[in-house]
Structures are given as C-alpha cells and as structure tokens.
Amino acid sequence: MDYIEPHAHMVSRTTDDYRQMALMGCVALSEPAFWAGWDRRSADSFEDYFGQLTEFEPARAAQFGIQHYTWLCLNPKEGENRELAREVLQRIPKFLERPNVLGIGEIGLNRNTLRELETFKDHVSLALDHGKMILIHTPHLEDKHKGTRLIIKALLSFQNLDPRRVMIDHAEEHTIEMIRDNGFRCGLTLYPNTKVSYERAADIIEMHGPEGIYVNSACDWGISTPTAVPQFMFEMRRRQHSDATIRKVVYENPIAFFSQSPHFRIKNAAPPARREEFAYVD
C-alpha cells in the first residue's frame, strides 16, 4: 500500500533511509524546518537551511520516486531568541513560492515561555499574511498539555484563521480532544519513549475515529524510525482493521490536508528517476 510520510526531518537521515521508505511504499513526504540540535548563530544559517530544504532534499528524494515537500520557520527550540527570530522571519517570504513549500512550520512552543509564544504568534501572522498553511509542534512530556492549550488559545485570537488549514502535531491521548473540538487537523507522532507507540496510535484511531488525523515518524537526528508509518499500518492490520481505514489515515488524510496548498500535487506512482547529481530540477 502506498503511504505518505507527513513529518520527517530528512536532512538528518541517510540516503539509505529514503530507499527504505520507498521500498515500503512511501510516495511523498513533508519535511518541516526544525532544530539542528544546537542553536544557530545567524539568519544566514537559516537561509542555507531553507536552500537545503527546497533544493537539495527534493532532488535526493526524487532518486527514489518520493515527492518531497517542506515547511519553513525558526523552530520553537530557538524561539526564545527574539532578535534572531525577527531576522529569520524577514528572510522566509522569498522562499515561500518555491515549488515544494507547503507553508509555515513546524512552529509552536518548547518550554511554554513568553518569548516562545511571541515568536509563535509572529509566525502565524506571517503565514496568514501570505495565505499559507501552518504545521504546529506541540511541546514534550509535561509541557504538552499546557503548551497545546496556549497554542490553541493563541490561534483562536486570529480572526481570519481557518483551523482546517492548521495541523497540530504530536497529539496524544490528553490533547487530541481539544485539538479536534476546535476544528484543527491532528497529527500523531510514532516516536520512541517520548511520543506515541504504534499500539497507542491504533488505540487513538479506534477511540476517536480516523477523520482529520494522520500519523508520522518525525524521524530526525535522535533515536527514531523513518519507517514508523508502515509499522503502524502493520499494527492496524494485526487488529484486523480494513485496508480502507488504514489507507485513509496514511494516504488520503495527508493528501486532503496538503492539497489545500496549490504546491501539492500527488503523482501516480512513477518509476524512480535516477540522478547522478543532486542538482535541483524544477
């Protein structure tokens, strides 16, 4: 079964990972901008990173027939640095019309600070000013419930924001209801220890239904699994869920959300295009 990986930090992964994902049925993925594991010192670093996300990675993915999409921002882990955030926000617009850019993300909160919240709101304003969709990171562990509450409260303060164009990611059992009750789309992240297991993701789908939910690996430079979505599919099959239900979660729901961007066009399965160099091809 074809699937879409809606959240993967492929700059941190090897080309072998792209190949494994393609072998397991991945036909498209989206890569939100994130934290490198260390704080970048200048807006120039971000500009180089945005170039990597919009030029190098799409070509690397295309070798294996995977369509690569992306989201741009300064990640919540660096949101405390307001001066850097302001500089980076000024540089994002020139990248927004590149063909694989879906919107602004992953923005949100990390430790739920006042400065992080201000940086988050600035990103939301930028997205709305440019008519872009939003992908949201909710904080970790003890900060998740409060952070999700703060994020939703901030989002609802924007009068012209359509919640159907906002994906609130890394939801868990204690946050999913407030996300969906306010009309936002919802992501479940299959990540060891700190997020949701395959079994719990299947539990959540059973308890809340598959509408407006997708699952992702959020694979990055930490201990994580780029092929987590197929493992979730295996768990769903173990419980005798229908192919139609599985396909809705791993393929149709991501397409329904991403298709709100004119940049997203899912192609029919095509033979991988082998490229000798990672030169960008429009």
Place this chain on the structure above:
Amino acid sequence: MKDMASTCPMELNKIVDEYFTENRHRLIELAAFLDRMDRAHDGHSPEHDFRIAALRKAIPMLLQPGPQRVKRIQLLLSDPTDEPRTHLDRKAAYGAYTGAGGGI
C-alpha cells in the same frame, strides 16, 4: 468524556493473546528500574526526586476502574498551570511536572 466501550475490533481473548507477553515485559522492566534505584551506590532515596514521586502516584492509577487510564496518567504528569514561563529554564522537558519549586 466520550464512550470508548467496544471501539477495539479485537475480542478480549485475542487482545490478551497478542499483548500479554510484551506488557508482562514492561511490568518486569518497571520493577527492575525501582530495584536499580534502591541499589544506587550513593545510597540516596529516590523519594526526593519529583519524577519518581510522580511515578509512584501514577502506578496505583493503573488499577483504578474506569476508562482512559492513559489520559489520566498523562494529566497527572503534566504542568497544570496556565501562564507562560517568564524565562527559559532549559531546553528539554523532564517528563513530570516540577511543581512550583522548579527542577532537580
């Protein structure tokens, strides 16, 4: 709270057959973790760590009746306050709410 009864398509016997062994394993791992702390070479008691205190509160919740044990335990481990932090204390979360007194 929504009614979550009968939402899993598997029969009870099948759920036990499929998932008992891996959850037996998790239980033994938790017991081993508690034993390991008792054997710490500095002899300190884990009772003074806010994370372990939260864990000890959560464990009895496993045996409480009623739905959504996961959600109830997650809320027990969550920061219940409403106001944003005025200053960044650290990059990473702890896993349990520190309370008004801050971190470790």
